[in-house]
Amino acid sequence: MSTPPRSRLRATDAQLPPTPAAPAEGTRRRILETALQLFASRGYHDTSIRDLATALELRPSALYAHFAAKDHVLAELVRIGHEAHFEALETAFRDARPTPSAQVQALVHAHTRVHAENPQLAMVVNEEFYALSEELAAPAQVLRDKANAMLLDTIRRGMAQGQFSPLHPEITAAAIVGMGSRIPHWFEPGGPIAVETLADTHAQLALRMLGHTAGT
Amino acid sequence: MSTPPRSRLRATDAQLPPTPAAPAEGTRRRILETALQLFASRGYHDTSIRDLATALELRPSALYAHFAAKDHVLAELVRIGHEAHFEALETAFRDARPTPSAQVQALVHAHTRVHAENPQLAMVVNEEFYALSEELAAPAQVLRDKANAMLLDTIRRGMAQGQFSPLHPEITAAAIVGMGSRIPHWFEPGGPIAVETLADTHAQLALRMLGHTAGT
DNA sequence: TCTTGATAAACGAACGTTCGTTCATGTAGC
């Protein structure tokens, strides 16, 4: 930390989706929430164990009763973030009408919503993922690959059925993912744009990018 | 550095556009190029002065004959990156036919090309910008704001002329910028997709997102 | 009711290492 630089993300109350591995109460949960806030605003490598302990009003040593090492805290946040993201995509996909355009719309809507509702977690997951060892990153990498495949498969299906005419499926898929990933860098929940507006707009933008024509 | 984690970006030869402040030869230039490579792959905060010196086959103290402090190296890279980016946008805009759609196409093409041709610099500029103090970041921030304004103004002009029907100008502008910013995370120059293909595709995608209809 | 023992959590101090940076000194080329 040293001379505190600018913050990457406005420090609102850190939101962490509930998860079996991190019960809604208790010190472990508090550590994760506070770490999320610090990692999102200053970055993982610029946040020390002492910074984290100070924010928690604990001594550094106390943290080691709950996590084996600093990178395990990050790994847990990254894991939680990927699971919440993947589950949201899966649910949206399952509940959508079984047409490629409805499915793409549902996927992009969910992808956008997750990023807009949990900007801190999205920031940490996207920007600090690389800081984990291959071993600690593995569970998240699996979900990442499956999510990308879900979108690309749906696009390919839409092409086969003549509903989509993308200029280039892979580039378009990357562009769609990219516009979502950037949300935490500019969007503020509670600001002038509603989350629902953003999600709807992104879903429509995705269809436009895919050259979706007529019908459902 | 300690236990080296995974790399954020494949370590190709770091490309740095030539610039008045950093002549094509000399130790200062070598420092910037090597720092660019390390910052892009491991991140600024996880790269130590000793890492940088080792890669340069110099002693840490030697660096201080060329830069006042570690963050000045980053600031210089960020400055160079923003100037190259802004100059590319300005040139593209100036040379485009004076219609909003041609101008948006030119802006997005240039934006994409800069990110695809210099992925390391784009990565550092986008991901480590926040690590700079407000003072050191200021020159870059000015260019950042001007570039965003250039795109949004053009979009608004296109709307006024009835050429664009975006769902939401600000969201669409952010989405267009976002798909460019994410390029260094997945695109590999020299890979299966040519830079020119990517730039053309992104330019067309932007027009689709804006609901561009007919004509030029 | 009082005592006891077990358990979990936090503390306080210290560890060895690495951090960014300084500075007196050396050296090569003009």
Place this chain on the structure above:
DNA sequence: GCTACATGAACGAACGTTCGTTTATCAAGA
């Protein structure tokens, strides 16, 4: 002999982590 650059040694501070001890909580036995 001046300038530009590199060196080696050292600085205090901060780093992640360990460990022995203390404190808080609570159930079981007398």
